[in-house]
Amino acid sequence: MKHGQFRRDRLPDVRAALDMLGLTAAKVNASGYGQTFCPVHGETHPSLSIHMERGNWRCFACGASGGDVLELYRRARGLTFVQAARELGCWESQ
Template sequence: MIAARRPVQARLFDRSRLPDPLTFYPAELGALHGRGVWRSALCPFHKDSRPSLRVNVQTGAFRCMVCGASGGDVLAFQMQRYGLPFAAAAKAVGAWNEGHHV
């Protein structure tokens, strides 16, 4: 029986190398407001004067309560904020094994 091979993109992406949301979001957005798992920040997806972006510092999920931008992790945030395709965003956040070939 021959084992199915994963697509090259799946082999190069390493989810365990995604940055910690508690470190990633303050670096991207500045100060996070509030306590607990969900914190607030100014939304970079629209002109924001009051913190309307909610970020989950455990999972990396985010959602803007004004413009509706949302995603499930820091990779989705990177893709949306900078208009990057999956591989480029994964490389930008350090979750791409460029030299790893299986």
């Protein structure tokens, strides 16, 4: 199942990854963080802060956080790391 390797250089950019989750980021601040709805706990008020270039994120409502968009996508969809990497096009099969 786990034959292959993660290619970080193929991670989609933050806006593209959010789009795959049906999300858009608003109110990008001077530090580069945008606000959006948290796909981990589901909500009607945007509590998730994500850096629009680095992809690190934190939800101030449920406390979920991660270092990149792959982790956000994985948690949002309830996938394994490899499944999420495949869906995002950054898993290279051998």
